[in-house]
Amino acid sequence: MNAADKTDAMVLLHDVGHAFHANQRGHDGADMLFHGLTRRLDAGHVYALIGPSGSGKSTLLSIIAGWIAPLEGSVERVHCEQLHWVQQNPHGVAHRSALDHVALPFIARGERREAANRHALGLLAAFGLGSLAMRRFCDLSGGEAQRLMLARGVATSPQLLLVDEPTAQLDRHTAREVNDHLHALSRSGVIVVIATHDPDTRDACTDVIDLRDYQ
Template identity: 40%
Template sequence: MAEIIAALEGVVVRYPDRAPIGPLDLSLAQGDIVALVGPSGAGKSTALRLLAGLETPSEGHVRTTSPGRTAFVFQSPTLMPWADARANVALPLELAGVPEAEARERAAAALTSVGLGASLASRPRQLSGGMAMRASLARAVVTEPDLLLLDEPFAALDSVTRRRLIEDLHRLWADRSPRPAIVFVTHDVEEAVYLAQRTVVLSGSDGRVTRARPTPGSIPRPADWRADPACHTAVETLAADLAAAMPEAAA
């Protein structure tokens, strides 16, 4: 049985101007790839912030076996505009005390692994949206995290670029030993089914887990997997789960 990397146990988050989120329970084993879906306001991004230690629960517990071994990819690339791609990716290593020469070498290798080996000296303004997100992904994986959190990182990209980035993510995950746990927030049910081993649906009313479904097939996906009837069935089933999770007023 795979080691548990992190968990939310009976977590509740209270805000002054809205109903509380939770209680939320989520367990992540080593090598898990989990997609979080749910209506806006269901607490998907909150769950990521809790797992990253960026937010403290009002009730319940956040468990992690590897403090400091978590990486976060946000909705926008958040690259330093004055630094080139290699310096941006090397930053978390340098902050952790890795010598500059080693950090830059590892950053170059990470950028090459996501197809940016020819863009090491490029500034963010010289990168397309997809290239900038690849650089952000390289910056996250260069630290070899045990837990990788992604908050709708591909939402602003075209569908072809999004698919290629998911394939890159699958390849990076498959090449690591031990493999990291990944939690990916998305509003796109097809993206969730293609990306994840299982999808967790959060209620739009209170952020509780309403459904957790495994996805058929192996990861990385074969080239023709989207044409598989099992894929179509999984997408339609998840779409129905998401519709059922909508608050009554929005349904």
């Protein structure tokens, strides 16, 4: 997928607020995790979702995904039929190649193996994994495996890609390898939201949502 495939998908957050516990409610939002969050999320943008630990980043990802109903406000997902969530810890099939991991979503959508491999190789290259296409998942480094998960996420052709702390488990050098390739996400034409503590990840994104602005 590239910018030419950009969709008119969007997510509209209307005055969204959330609290899990009764004692977080009822003080005009003062004790909410966050409140009053109104934003429009557009395709082709990569949003860094930042804020201190416990401020509600993962919670907001789940609200955007529709897995948690916000206590206040509402979320409109327009043309967002397909979403993909990239977890903190890369999960793959140990003895399958990197290429297999990214080609499979194309094959599942009905592409023949040759076309699926061609599309998968394009995505692997975009995430700096072109030379590792035939390497088994179990032989990839942590940073390579995380980039593979991002490439596979794009391969599933979602309108909405949610990424939870992609560099949290990585050392600085490996984290930089991941951050250096995040621009490939903005070219994917997908709405991407990345919860992160990493200032380099934040800087690699096109937009920032800082939960401190909604406390």
